[in-house]
Amino acid sequence: KAGVTQTPRYLIKTRGQQVTLSCSPISGHRSVSWYQQTPGQGLQFLFEYFSETQRNKGNFPGRFSGRQFSNSRSEMNVSTLELGDSALYLCASSLTLSGANVLTFGAGSRLTVL
């Protein structure tokens, strides 16, 4: 079966712009979690969506937001981009809530902010 698909894979933006990233989970998975990965900081949790509802949120500013659609696909948006937002953004899907299940990660969207 198809894995977790993230689009776009690479993108370059300038400070002040906004960006939208997309994640299509494995068919049947209802939870989508988003992580920011930067060198030395590991996988920092952004938020998790389950059945179109945000279930958990990490310690990121309000510029980071997300949503989930009825088909479980999820998007995250970052507004007013800053240089420090440059990172690999990974999404992961799981059957139910991420705290108790295997996460399947996508390949990530690498964002560069100039």
Added chain:
Amino acid sequence: GENVEQHPSTLSVQEGDSAVIKCTYSDSASNYFPWYKQELGKRPQLIIDIRSNVGEKKDQRIAVTLNKTAKHFSLHITETQPEDSAVYFCAASIAGANSKLTFGKGITLSVRP
């Protein structure tokens, strides 16, 4: 909230030797502890997990041990091979509750041929 720490941050071993990566967690209610491996340029993948009702779990050359009293768990890799070189992330959560998975910052394991 939960805090997961990994140490050391880097580890280098000779091929064929064993490697041990240790993680500590802060929330005594955590009961699910997975390990993810991320090879260079690839996505993280689950390699083994353990729940708090067992103290050890093995899968071929890898094993995980859990010490609930001390709140730490460790990944053991025996007979290391060059393909074991990767970043290893430990994580913790409270399974069954509305709990997110909290990851450590990762340990880079290098296996010298």
